Amino acid sequence: MRPVLSKVLTIARFTLLEAFRTRxxxxxxIIFALLALGSVFVQHIAVTESDRMQIGFLAASARxxxxxxxxxxxxxxxxxxxxxxxxDLSLSLALPRAGYxxxxxxxxxxxAVAVAALASLAILTVAxxxxxWAKFVTHGTSSTLSGLVSGPALALWGSSLAMxxxxxxxxxxxxxxxxxxIMPAISFVIAFYMLARSINAVRLLSTxxxxxxxxxxxxxxxxxxxxxxxxxxxxxxxxxxAWLVEQSGSVSVLGVNGLQTLIxxxxxLGAGLFDLYRKNL
Amino acid sequence: MKQRRLSSVPRGVVALAAVALAGxxxxxxxxxxxxxxAEQLPSPxxxxxxxxxxxxxxxxxxxxxxxxxxxxxxxxxxxxxxxDLDYGKVAAWLQRILQLDPRGQxxxxxxxxxxxxxxxxxxxxxxxxxxxxxxxADPDRRWPWMAHxxxxxxxxxxxxxxxxxxxxxLAAHATGPNVPHWARQMQIFIYEDLGEYETARVLLGGxxxxxxxxxxxxxxxxxxxxxxxxxxxxxxxxxxx
Numbered sequence: 001m002r003p004v005l006s007k008v009l010t011i012a013r014f015t016l017l018e019a020f021r022t023r024x025x026x027x028x029x030i031i032f033a034l035l036a037l038g039s040v041f042v043q044h045i046a047v048t049e050s051d052r053m054q055i056g057f058l059a060a061s062a063r064x065x066x067x068x069x070x071x072x073x074x075x076x077x078x079x080x081x082x083x084x085x086x087x088d089l090s091l092s093l094a095l096p097r098a099g100y101x102x103x104x105x106x107x108x109x110x111x112a113v114a115v116a117a118l119a120s121l122a123i124l125t126v127a128x129x130x131x132x133w134a135k136f137v138t139h140g141t142s143s144t145l146s147g148l149v150s151g152p153a154l155a156l157w158g159s160s161l162a163m164x165x166x167x168x169x170x171x172x173x174x175x176x177x178x179x180x181x182i183m184p185a186i187s188f189v190i191a192f193y194m195l196a197r198s199i200n201a202v203r204l205l206s207t208x209x210x211x212x213x214x215x216x217x218x219x220x221x222x223x224x225x226x227x228x229x230x231x232x233x234x235x236x237x238x239x240x241x242a243w244l245v246e247q248s249g250s251v252s253v254l255g256v257n258g259l260q261t262l263i264x265x266x267x268x269l270g271a272g273l274f275d276l277y278r279k280n281l
Numbered sequence: 282m283k284q285r286r287l288s289s290v291p292r293g294v295v296a297l298a299a300v301a302l303a304g305x306x307x308x309x310x311x312x313x314x315x316x317x318x319a320e321q322l323p324s325p326x327x328x329x330x331x332x333x334x335x336x337x338x339x340x341x342x343x344x345x346x347x348x349x350x351x352x353x354x355x356x357x358x359x360x361x362x363x364x365d366l367d368y369g370k371v372a373a374w375l376q377r378i379l380q381l382d383p384r385g386q387x388x389x390x391x392x393x394x395x396x397x398x399x400x401x402x403x404x405x406x407x408x409x410x411x412x413x414x415x416x417x418a419d420p421d422r423r424w425p426w427m428a429h430x431x432x433x434x435x436x437x438x439x440x441x442x443x444x445x446x447x448x449x450x451l452a453a454h455a456t457g458p459n460v461p462h463w464a465r466q467m468q469i470f471i472y473e474d475l476g477e478y479e480t481a482r483v484l485l486g487g488x489x490x491x492x493x494x495x496x497x498x499x500x501x502x503x504x505x506x507x508x509x510x511x512x513x514x515x516x517x518x519x520x521x522x
Binding site: 098229234263278 | 291293302309315
């Protein structure tokens with residue numbers, strides 16, 4: 001193996017190891033367990049479609065929690081590297097800056113995939129538990145929840161979540177390199193995520209016929225929103241709860257999401273590397 | 282901290298960023314524009330649920346729901362005209378939004394100026410009922426929509442009794458200093474339209490005698506109308522004698 005690649009993989013391995021040592025898996029598991037309990041409460045208070053409500057609540061809240069925890073972990077890890085002079089030490093080992101950056105990104109991408117797998121596992125556990133409970137209550141005549149969450153739907157959802165989290169990891173990495181502090185970096189990531197998730201709804205709102213569409217100011221606003229949408233990843237096509245509760249996902253949508261992850265991930269990597277190379281360490 | 286020179290960035294990195302940016306723009310441009318789905322308007326959640334969703338700050342949520350409701354039914358592409366909406370649900374949404382933000386005027390504006398403009402009398406009346414009901418909760422602030430409802434009832438629905446009911450409620454409840462006299466005088470002219478000249482004359486005379494009016498032009502105009510009412514009353518009684 002080429003020495004640079006070997007060093008990149010070592011950095012990625014140590015990034016993964018750091019996540020284990022900082023008890024990230026346990027934190028994620030506890031959060032998902034709490035959300036699963038919350039989903040049981042939602043199912044309990046729902047008058048109808050209780051299973052659908054439960055899975056919908058768990059999927060949406062797990063996705064948000066995963067995004068938030070992962071971005072915090074990435075930001076904290078990078079800021080710790082800068083403060084402890086780990087970056088200086090790594091770069092003193094005849095490693096190009098891109099090698100260090102890529103190693104960190106690969107490590108964080110691995111963590112993103114693991115967090116997505118844990119989220120899928122939490123949904124699977126709740127679905128299986130619900131199915132067992134339904135069988136117990138109906139003396140083995142009901143298996144309602146098994147029809148609600150199918151294996152392929154969960155696989156699609158989990159894969160899409162992994163891609164979404166990889167993008168979030170790349171974005172947070174870029175933000176920490178640029179802002180150098182946790183607070184502005186995380187604020188930017190959250191704002192970016194919210195905007196990317198809602199930009200299509202904003203586009204629809206901006207084109208309302210009630211707003212005198214021929215007026216220049218309205219047309220300019222529509223163009224501005226369109227331009228903003230072109231610069232953002234199309235996150236509202238990712239990890240839809242409807243894929244789970246309505247089985248509406250498809251491999252083709254996942255393929256488009258994969259392409260979007262590749263393109264936007266490369267853009268974030270390029271932008272982050274640009275900033276890192278210009279940084280005076 | 283001073284940054285290093287641009288030349289310190291390897292060309293490969295610049296090329297990666299540029300190619301990826303071009304790829305992102307190309308990817309975004311070839312994606313289809315988002316379109317509103319022709320789905321039925323859902324029923325609103327309960328007021329308690331909405332309050333919980335607002336995290337203790339109901340006004341932004343009310344504003345967000347208002348814009349969502351406004352955009353729901355009027356989109357390019359697949360659009361759902363106002364006429365096709367379930368007006369029971371529309372009214373429920375507007376009431377929920379008013380519960381979240383009682384001082385907001387937007388929901389009643391939408392009810393009277395947007396949803397009440399459809400060419401369907403039953404739906405127009407539904408919206409007027411909503412305006413009438415919600416007006417009573419805060420008459421001094423919501424009187425413009427009640428006045429608009431009275432005018433709609435008179436000119437669009439040609440339902441003078443309904444217009445009179447609305448105008449009477451307006452005069453009886455909207456008594457604050459910010460409510461203009463013309464709004465409270467509406468019932469007088471509707472009485473006139475109904476041919477009830479005597480009632481109109483009594484009300485107008487009472488208004489002039491009350492001293493509530495200060496503008497000499499307005500007083501002059503109303504005295505002229507009072508005289509016209511007296512003439513009309515005499516001529517209407519004439520043939521009976």
